[in-house]
Amino acid sequence: MGAVRVWPAVVFAVVWTAAMAVLDAVFVGWLAGAPEPDGLRSAPFLGMLLATFNSLTVLFWRDVRRKRRAARPDDVTGGLETITRDGVTRVVPNGLGPTGAAAFAGFGVIGLAALLGPLAIRLDLPAAYVVGTLVVAALVAALAYRWIAARRRTGAGELVIDAGARTIRLPRAYRTAPSAEAMPWSRIERLEVAVQSMHVHGAAIPMYFVQAILSDGTRARVESALWPEKVLAERFCRWLSERIGLGQVRTSGRT
Numbered sequence: 001m002g003a004v005r006v007w008p009a010v011v012f013a014v015v016w017t018a019a020m021a022v023l024d025a026v027f028v029g030w031l032a033g034a035p036e037p038d039g040l041r042s043a044p045f046l047g048m049l050l051a052t053f054n055s056l057t058v059l060f061w062r063d064v065r066r067k068r069r070a071a072r073p074d075d076v077t078g079g080l081e082t083i084t085r086d087g088v089t090r091v092v093p094n095g096l097g098p099t100g101a102a103a104f105a106g107f108g109v110i111g112l113a114a115l116l117g118p119l120a121i122r123l124d125l126p127a128a129y130v131v132g133t134l135v136v137a138a139l140v141a142a143l144a145y146r147w148i149a150a151r152r153r154t155g156a157g158e159l160v161i162d163a164g165a166r167t168i169r170l171p172r173a174y175r176t177a178p179s180a181e182a183m184p185w186s187r188i189e190r191l192e193v194a195v196q197s198m199h200v201h202g203a204a205i206p207m208y209f210v211q212a213i214l215s216d217g218t219r220a221r222v223e224s225a226l227w228p229e230k231v232l233a234e235r236f237c238r239w240l241s242e243r244i245g246l247g248q249v250r251t252s253g254r255t
Helices: 007-033 043-070 098-120 127-154 230-243
Strands: 081-085 088-092 159-162 167-169 188-200 203-214 219-227 249-254
Touching: 007 043, 043 098, 043 127, 098 127, 159 230, 188 230, 203 230, 219 230
Parallel strands: 188 249
Antiparallel strands: 081 088, 088 159, 159 167, 188 203, 203 219
16 A cells, blocks of 8 residues: 655654754743843844744644554555544545644744845834734634634535435535535546646645546546645545445546
8 A cells, every 4th residue: 555654754843843942942042131122123023933933833743643644554545534424424634724724824924024024124123013913914814714614614625425325525625615516426437646746946846636537528626635645645546436436546647
């Protein structure tokens, strides 16, 4: 089934966490010993920047958790969580929950403001700028929380397989309302693993996902997860194919 390496993610998360702890301690020590008031002029900028970097620690440890789940010998879904009740299986999307999304969005605003502030204004950010940033960050975080909570509440982001009715409802990206109706298994000709490229600093990073080829020739993306590891996408594709009575698993070209 292929091996999933957990230790690189663990090492990176541990090193990052330790580095953030050291920087936080240095920052607190600097605050305690800085002369007033000139020595504290850049404190808001540094504090906002540090808060953003600290928030990334949660994402790195979440990646460790995902890889540990995928590395279990009994994993068949590529690390995705499934809930089965009364013949209906729900596949929970591999994404941030409401609280995590709110924190990520809020600290993202703070980090962006911390980087743009010194360029647009000066290093010693005025109080009005800091307060305004915190207000905007709180509003963005609240919107992110409501959006993800609505998707979780309605199940719009979940893949739902009804073994009794032999139907499947594909997850919807970004929407807060689920698909209007489930489609019969017979409408899916096959499932395949597809790949797309994410460009980061000029480098193309392949990310894998599963898509369904329907009887009319159209392609429907299964928006449950986007994996950096091809083996996990193939594992999920194989599991889903078996669930709906298909045996064909292919890998397509880049999209």
